[in-house]
Amino acid sequence: MPDALLELEDVHADIGRHHVLQGVSLVVRRDRVTVLLGRNGAGKTTTMRTIVGLVPPAGGVIRYDGQPIGGRRPHEIVRRGIGYVPEGQGIFATLTVDENLRVAMHDPAAGAARLPAVLDLFPDLARLRAARAGALSGGQKQMLAIARALVNDNRLLLVDEPSKGLAPIVVDHLVAALAAMKARVTVLLVEQNFAMAQALGDDFYLIDDGRTVARGAMSDLARDEALKRRYLGV
Amino acid sequence: MAPASGTGEDLTPVQRAREEARRRRWRQPAPWARLAVLLALALVPHVVPSFQVMDLALKIALFGALVASYDVLIGYTGIVSFGHAMFFGLGAYAAALSVSRLGAPTWGHLGLGVAVAVVGTAALAFLIGTFSLRVKAIYFAMITLAFAEFALILAVQLSGLTGGEDGITPRLPGGLGRLGTYYAVLAVCATLFGLLARFVASPLGRTLQAIRDNPLRAEALGYRTFVYQSIATAVASMVAAVLGAAWVLWVRYVNPDSTLGIHIMLDILLMVIIGGIGTLDGAVIGAAVLLTAQAVLPQLRAVGAALFPGSDLAQRLTDRWLLYFGVLFILVVFFFPRGVMGTLRRPPRP
């Protein structure tokens, strides 16, 4: 598929003795926001971790920009232009905001050049650059995590449950920030907050028991009450 | 609640399984194998009356039981401790002191010494165990190491009591003779090993394994993990202490290096790895392999001298048989991490 940036074909993965992913297939098209939906424990986070190389795929194919990346080490995979914003943000609490951003840069010079534009998106972070990242509020940490993913010229963003634990007003701010990015970057988003998913998503994939069980356009899903009730409990 | 025995329909699945296991016990290889080993060890003095072979055989029995007690700790309860040799040494010293410092060396005094050692060990084990609640596993392991080192230094420093570096060579209560002592010690080892086997197969033992595999879940199910772990630690260390006393009975001396030194702990570790962690029977196999190797490897020096007479390098290389011991250690950990019994029971997936 020509406009596919990321493709997963029947991917399997194990964590210890648990066969968590039992056939996940999805396609993330360029310049669109694809949402991964599903219950707790369905395998959404594991899918993200497998894409990024933290979990070795036990079967199936993962292709980024046409190139197979399954089985490669995480740092090789992300250097191809993938920014990963994990569940829980993965902020280095003992480092400053500025240091967090610098660790993320693949190339310090290029990263420093991009930094002002990134900080424009998150004025709070610009203000708090010298602060210890651990002292930030939940919303600010999430912004920092996303900012880290933008500091390089990444074409794909993997964002895992960004709204988790955040107050509704902060979530609104988050949605605005992500919407602003839509124009320049492709996003694969895992989100339990259905309103947020609906606001941002173009396409969706539904995962249950480690398998893709449904897919389509987000607008269609919004109307399909039966599907939503069955897999999402909404 | 359904009665413990009775018609099949009254039993719960667990009780039914236990009944089955009880009936099947003598059809499985393990108990027969254990009896066979015990028989072999008992026959050694008659088949090969050499002292060296008897010594090796009895040491296999002693260490087999000691390593089994360590396996209960590390394999069945999941607690990594470096202090096990300390309990062994405690028992040894208690036995030696009780027959040499309390007046005439009598069996009564020895019994007293063993009793004191057992109680003291349980208390000490429990005390050290209270740490495990507060600190993480790695810290706990290092704390036990520090305690063991401390015990060693104490034994050397309190020379007035313990004889310092030279240790104590007590006159033991008479009446047994070498053969009698052999069988007495063997009986002690066999009994203790049997005790451990029963302990591990009991409901308590099974709970321990559950705790080892998934402590959070065990807690959620209502088992106070700390209590069970403390019991297991106490049992394991008490067994070690009694074995220490038995050791003194055979070897007839005790000093810091031979009972409290780090290489006893290393030996135990290596034996439990070779035999297989969490297999109990593996302990005896591990002990047999390692002790035989340690008896045979020093002969390497003679072989080296014979093959390359006059070569200084050859002499140096064969003198330091410990080097090959270390290499063996590393190779075992790399290629044989599940040990003999572990690999036999669960062949690695292709």
Place this chain on the structure above:
Amino acid sequence: MSRLAPWAVAAALALAPLALMDLHTWVTLTVAGLAMGMLIFLVAAGLTLIFGLMDVLNFAHGALFSWGAYAGFTALVLLNRAWAWAETPSLAVTVALLALAAAVAMAVGAALGVVVERVIVRPVYGQHLFQILITLGATIVLEELLRIVWGPNDQVMPVPLALQGSWEILDVIVLRFPVIAIGVGLLVYGAMQLLLARTRVGLIVRAGVENGEMVQVLGHDVLRYFTGVFAAGSALAALGGVMWGMFSQSVRPTMGAEQLIFAFIVVIIGGLGSVTGSLLGALVVGLSYNHVAFLLPKAAIGVNMALMVVILLIRPTGLFGGAR
């Protein structure tokens, strides 16, 4: 507990013995204690960083200490044979040649460290028990190789003339070598803090100590950093070894194993992964050992144990231990 509290307590502990002895004795013991502490810090610093970043329990660290000592020993003996420099009163020449010996020791330490990390440690990442066992095995092998090459007996370490003896400061006699050891320790600490805080490598290592997985996913080859930190830690241990050799004026194959237990106590007291914690822990251990050894000789070793136990009861992760 504020970050200054541990330092305050340590200072109090250091000053307390003044009540039991005269000033001259106290100064001598304190200097000796700080020097011993600094040398243990060299060993502990590497150990704590290796654990902090790699989650590896490195029991082979002591063997690297010994190898450093012996490598430095050989360098010093050869230099002495060529130039009889041990007799030179010139401090400058002595320090220069000392630095050379230290460099040799550190190079050997780093090289061995790389070998140990690649061959011994890498295959058992994530499995603590096997790490302990395999590094113990490596220790046995390394110690035996030491005995094969240099012989099993104690050897006398040549200490340069310019470093023996003492200085007189304000009417108090202070031995020279301990002061130099303290200086070296402070230098190393300063250099480490600078490297960690100001360089990109240091930044990534600090981030990795906190969350190794995240660092990978941000695009860094963590395994290369592992090897680097392991080598650096080993080099530090080697430096500690050669300096300890000069401090005690002898080298023997078991010296590493003997110091390793101190290093572990220090690492536990200070908190796994904290260099500053190791420094404080090492100083406290050194000071308490020397003060107590003077007042109650037999209690000296026990005091460190007791300290560790007490500190763990108050703070189970050590003085500066993180959330690990």
